[in-house]
Amino acid sequence: MKHSVKFILVILFLIHGLTYAQERLIEKGNEKFEAYSFSPAIDIYKKVLDKGYVSADLLRKLGNSYYYNADYKDAADTYKKLVAEYTEEVSAEDYFKYAQTLKTLGDYDTSSSIMTKFKEITKGDGRANAFTEERDFMKEIKENSDRYNFGTFEYNSPYSDFAPSFFKEGLIFSSDRDTGNFAKYRHTWNAKDFLDLYEVNADSSSLNSVKKLGENVNTRFHESTSVVTKDGQTLYFTRNNSEKKRTVKDEKGIVRLKILRAKLNDEGVWGEVEELPFNNDSYSVANPALSPDEKTLYFVSDMPGTVGASDLFMVSINDDGTFGQPENLGPNINTEARETFPYITNEEILYFSSDGHPGLGGLDVFATKIKRQDFTGKILNVGQPVNSNSDDFTFIFNEESRTGYVASNREGGLGYDDIYSFTETRSLEFDCIQKVTGTVRDKITNEVLVGATIKVINENNDELFSTITDSDGNYSLELDCNKGNFVRALMEGYIPFEEYIGVSDGKPKIIDFYLERDQITAGFGDDLAKLLQLSTIYFDFNKYNIRKDSEVEIEKVIAAMEKYPSLKLKVNSHTDSRGPAAYNLSLSQKRAESTINYMIKKGISADRLVSEGFGETKLLNECSDIVKCSAEKHDVNRRSEFIILE
Structure with a gap:
């Protein structure tokens, strides 16, 4: 009996020890996962699975580790197991990432069905709304495809090359070729890969022309994604958060990214670098791009106020080199997923990469027309061959030459990431x-x-x-x-x-x-006042001088006579029936003469004008001496006419 009890205690101790060991292993894997060290996390999670321990949280983190490490096949297999075995614990983000991996693998039908489930459990998510809009995205992508002649970039290495930016007659780009370290973390915020910035003259055919930027820019840490001002004097680039030759971690143990700025000195060397004031130790700021007038800096961040995993922001650059306050580009561009790698052309087209807008899988390149910093325009997927079912990113484009470059980790490349050149043969058409x-x-x-x-x-x-x-x-x-x-x-x-x-x-x-x-429509005997739609020319009671309000109307007649020098007019003046007929006849004549005298003083030749007063002899209505009429009806008869003689 004692031996049985001892045996049971040993078994319980071993089980407890194994459980404790698994828990410690999972804890270690979670530490790596939270620090964005996805490759070590994958190795640890796989060991735990091999020992027979499985849970929804473990599968989720393993799937996400594969996802962020761009291993989409293993990610899809892991998400499939999560969805099948832990249906009640599957989150909206699990469904979305599963759908993305399926698109990357070319399984668009299954991806669509998973996105339907994603929509069912989300409300107000922009990705779900985009998926259900009455737009056939695959049709749109196909219509935008085949607009580029794709080529190679002869300076690619067997490692990772990406993030090209225009500089002088060539490019600056990022690579880990000298370290031999595959840059699998470029889409996350840890940037543990040690990348450097390189310069190359694109017209050169020699790999020896690829040179590292100076030691003020390149350090023992990570440098990536750059942009240079048009005069070639100022460089903005991304680097690990570091201080005194050591990386700086946030409270979660993550090494964040920051944007720095350097100036070209008189010796043609990049001088001391400075941090931008909106960098922060608690979040990342990366991937700089400049507006055409170089008064606005665009960048990517996960700072507070970010909609998704990473958003596009902009900040004004003041004339003295200082900066305004960063602004999020808004929900039309930024989704609950990843938006990154902005680039703005001279025609103010914003290109960026995203896995939140409907695409072919992984990160796709999208474009939108910016209108006076209005980011509400239609978002277009630029189509194949720029986009593939892998990650496609760091797109740059020269609209004058219609040429550009883009990076991708698609199959068939020389390294993990490769830069590709292209020529645009047909422009995108935006709704404008x-x-x-x-x-x-x-x-x-x-x-x-x-x-x-x-x-x-x-x-x-x-x-x-x-x-x-x-x-x-x-x-x-x-x-x-x-x-x-x-x-x-x-x-x-x-x-x-x-x-x-x-x-x-x-x-x-x-x-x-x-x-x-139209001069043809006006002829002898026509009343120019009617043709010009003149208001009634009034005179004060028992007076014949031109009133101020009538001057405005007569000036219109004068303008017509100045425009048509051959025009001759007869000014006919009429009164209503009130008062003696003889007096009205005399008054109307004086008013007609007063009108032409006014026009003569304004420069119209007297031989082009004739006047005649008709008194009350040509009434337009029934308002004669014996008929009682309203003042308004009498007004109709008190008029001047400008009859065309020639």
Whole structure:
């Protein structure tokens, strides 16, 4: 009996020891995982699995370790086991990463079904909303594909080469070729790989032309992702957080990333580097890019306020070299996943990599048109061959030469990551809507023209659509600002006029049209006052001097006579029936003469003007001496006419 008890105690002790050993092993693996040391974490988790211990948390962390280490096949197998055996414990992020790995492996149908489950358990997630929008993303990706002639980069090594940036006649890029350490952690924030920055003249054919940047830039730590100002004098780049030749870890034991800046000195060497003020020991700031005017720095961070694993931010660069406050680019660009590696072209197209927007798998390159720092435009996947079912990133592009470079860890490369060159043969087409508004008026009278037709005509002279002006003479259009169009204003009795609007950045535009009268429609005997839509020219009671309000209307007549030098007019003046007929006849004559005298003083030749007063002899309504009428009806008869003689 004593021996039995002793045996049982030994067994219990061994079981406890094994359990304790497994727990310590898992704890060690979790430490590596939390520090983003995914390769050691994978080795430890696999040992635990081999010993027969399995849990949802273990499978999740193992799958994530494979995922962040770009080992998508093993990640997919692990997530599959997690989803099958621990259905109740599967999170939304587990489903999303599983769907991403399946896309990377080319299994788009299964990926779509997993994304459906992802949507079912999420609310308001931008990735789920994008997945369910009424857009066929695979069709869009196919339409955007085959726009690039792909080539090789002859300076690739058997190790990791990525992050090209334009510099002088060549490139600066990142590589671990001198350390022989595969850079598998470049998409995370630990950056334990020891990368350096290299310079190469892209026109050279010799690998000997690849040179390290100076010792002020390259250290024993990690340097990566750079951008240089157009004058070649200022370099922004990414480095490990370090101090006094030692890495600095945050409270979780993670070595974060920071952006630094260096200036080229008189000897052509990069001088002492300085940290940017928005770096922080508690989060990473990396992957710098500059706006075309170099007044804004774009970068990637997981700082507070980040939507996903990493977001794109921007910060203003002041004239004195200081910086403003970082701003998140917003939810249209940033998803709950990873957005990283920004690049902005001279035409203000933002390219970046993401695994949150619908793509082919892994990180894909996306593009969006920036409009005055408005980041709400359509996000386009640039398609194959730039994108693949692997990680595609650090895209740069010269719009003048239509050439560029991109890095990828796709199969068939020389190293773990390789840089590829390309030439663009067909440009991306962004949805770009430009609002055009304005008013249509008579050129001489400045009166608004109600019901004028506004036509939009393309460069092939095809009418696209039309509208008419409202009761205030206003119109509003929305044009495709990726294409040039003519906006034409037409009105019966007027000469049509049009204005060309070329390809633009979509900034709202105001076009006011001032149409001229068609001379053919005005002839002998016509009343110019009606043609010009003049208001009634009033005189004060028992007076014939020109009132200020009437001067405005007569000035319109003068403008017409100045424009048409051959125009001759007869000014007819009329009164209402109130008062003696003889007196009204005399008063009307004086008013007609007063009108032409005013015009003569304004420079109109007297031989172009004739006047006549008709008194109350040509009433326009029934308001004669014996008829009682309202003041408004009498006003209709008190008028001046400008009858065309020639």
